[in-house]
Amino acid sequence: MIEDLEGYKGSEADSLFLGNLIFEKSKGQKTYVIDGQQRLTTLFLLLIACRTRAKALGLAKLVPKIQEKLTFMSSTTGESQGCRLIASDSIREVFDHMAHDSWDGNFPTVLGKKRVKTQVNKLKPIYDSFLKPVSEFDSAELSTFLGAIYNSYVARIEVESEVEALSIFERTNARGLDLEVSDLLKNYLFAKKVESVEELWKQILENAGGTILRMLKYFYVSKKGAVQKPQLYKKVKGFGAEVGAQELTQQLVAFSEFYRSVRAPEKAATKAFFEAEGFTEIFAYQDHYEKITRSLEALREFGVVQFCPPAFAATECLARNNGKTSPGGTKKLIQLFETFEKYHFINTMVCEHMGNEVEKLYAEVCIAYTEASDMIKATDQLINGLKAKLVKEEEFIPKFTQMTYSSNPLGLLCYIFDRFNNYGLDPGQCMQLYNPDPTLRRRNYNIEHFLSQNPDPALKVKKTDLEQADNIGNLLVIYFKDNATLGNASPAEKIKRLKGDLGHKVENLRHVTDFITKYERDAASWGAEKIKQRAQEMARRAYREVWKIS
Secondary structure: OOOHHHHHOOOOOOOOOEEEEEEEEEEEEEEEEEEOOHHHHHHHHHHHHHHHHHHOOOOHHHHHHHHHHEEEEEEEEEEEEEEEEOOOOOOHHHHHHHHOOOOOOOOOOOEEEEEHHHHHHHHHHHHHHHHHHHHHHHHHHHHHHHHHHHHHHHEEEOOOOHHHHHHHHHHHHHOHHHHHHHHHHHHHHOOOOOOHHHHHHHHHHHHHOOOHHHHHHHHEEEHHHHOHHHHHHHHHHHHHHHHHHHHHHHHHHHHHHHHHHHHOOOOHHHHHHHHHOOOOOHHHHHHHHHHHHHHHHHHHHHOOOOOOOHHHHHHHHHHHHHOOOOOOHHHHHHHHHHHHHHHHHHHHHHHHHHHHHHHHHHHHHHHHHHHHOOHHOOOOOOOOHHHHHHHHHHHHHHHHHEEEEEOOOHHHHHHHHHHOOOOOOOOOHHHOOOOOOHHHHHHEEEEEEEEOOOOHHHHOOOOHHHHHOOOOHHEEEEEHHHHHOOOOOHHHHHHHHHHHOOOHHHOOOHHOOOOOOHHHHHHHHOOOHHHHHHHHHHHHHHHHHHOOOO
16 A cells, blocks of 8 residues: 555546445444445554654644544544544554544553453554654655545445445455455366366365465465465466476365364374375374374464464475484474474464564475475474574563463463473373363363452452462462362462362372472462562573473
């Protein structure tokens, strides 16, 4: 959008066309957007960036003119009275906060009593990407750029009823990019008379699970490196011309099986994939495919899939170089999956870096894998590349110590304590505290607040201590029935019971027994200071040991 608008700056002869916008007929003072919400939201974010630049340049007359585009303005006070665009629920609070004339450019973590970190993560990267080029404008350039925005135009379609609106929306969006690339490729394979193409294509679609565009992109990246979505069909077709349509189809099927096991990992599916591909050294040993599955489960918890192309490319490289029965190659492949898990836990989940920061590295290493005769050497290069991109300990520790029960998913917290508890153990020795099935998490293990969130008033707990009760430094994971029996007892009483009648229940939970050993003497004075201290110690151990990339 920035590039397109730049091309129309100062142009009086032509303007930028932004496509069709579909509206339901206005009801009262509201106009309902049927199709075009993303474009309007994006334009508003761009205008907010322009307003920020106008403020920085001291353009006192221009700032309120931009503000009038963003919010309704009081005629008596000149202050914002509400955004002109009602944003989607997933970003509304932060979007309204940014649109208000008093916004200072800082992104909050809480608005009112609502945590808005997820909203910030959605909006901030887009806003920042607009602010960067806009911040280079002087006052004259900003003025002409705003002119390009204001002169852009759309084709407005207005419908009478909700039924008509939904019908037009369906027809307008029925052939988006996902469907177009998929259909074009399907037609290409059918035209080439690929044997059993109908059955094979159905299998590919089922394995893609409604994300066929992403799957096709990752397939191509695993073979040839980076590709832009508009070029995807042309590139995949070109690869088909190299290897033949029949071979392309078979490779798509194999990749789709891997892709399915990445998106919905389970031990049986992991074993089935490697067995079908002939990796004897993996499927014949339970701890091997269980280790891979554990990492895949974690990556799914993180919502990360960018690792899929290099993971598949590494697997193919190992197979091509006679490594299906190689203990050394298998060990390195398992290490690679564990490295993906560790890297994305630290950078993506805890430090909230965008997952695409490694897409270039992943694309480049896929090319290296296709040319490599030594899978172990190529994998070491990838692991070293991830080490180089890993955030520093001084960034990780404060982020980790800010994790709380209320702001992080239960599954993620159970995962963290699972890894602490089972560090250094083989899968067969592990006590599974984390299960990717959300219906099982609460049935098996649950979060215990050592200092209760609602302690007995007779304990006279300080307000400053209670404010830290949700912090990860105050948490344990124990069997859910034991969690219920401990209730709101004092920390000292909980230690007594965990060493007494509940001792046999937690004797195999290393993180609990280690906690008792280390902090038993602090139970009577357990509060904010000790909670912060433990959180710091956990963070250091997490970075230096548990999630260390070796």
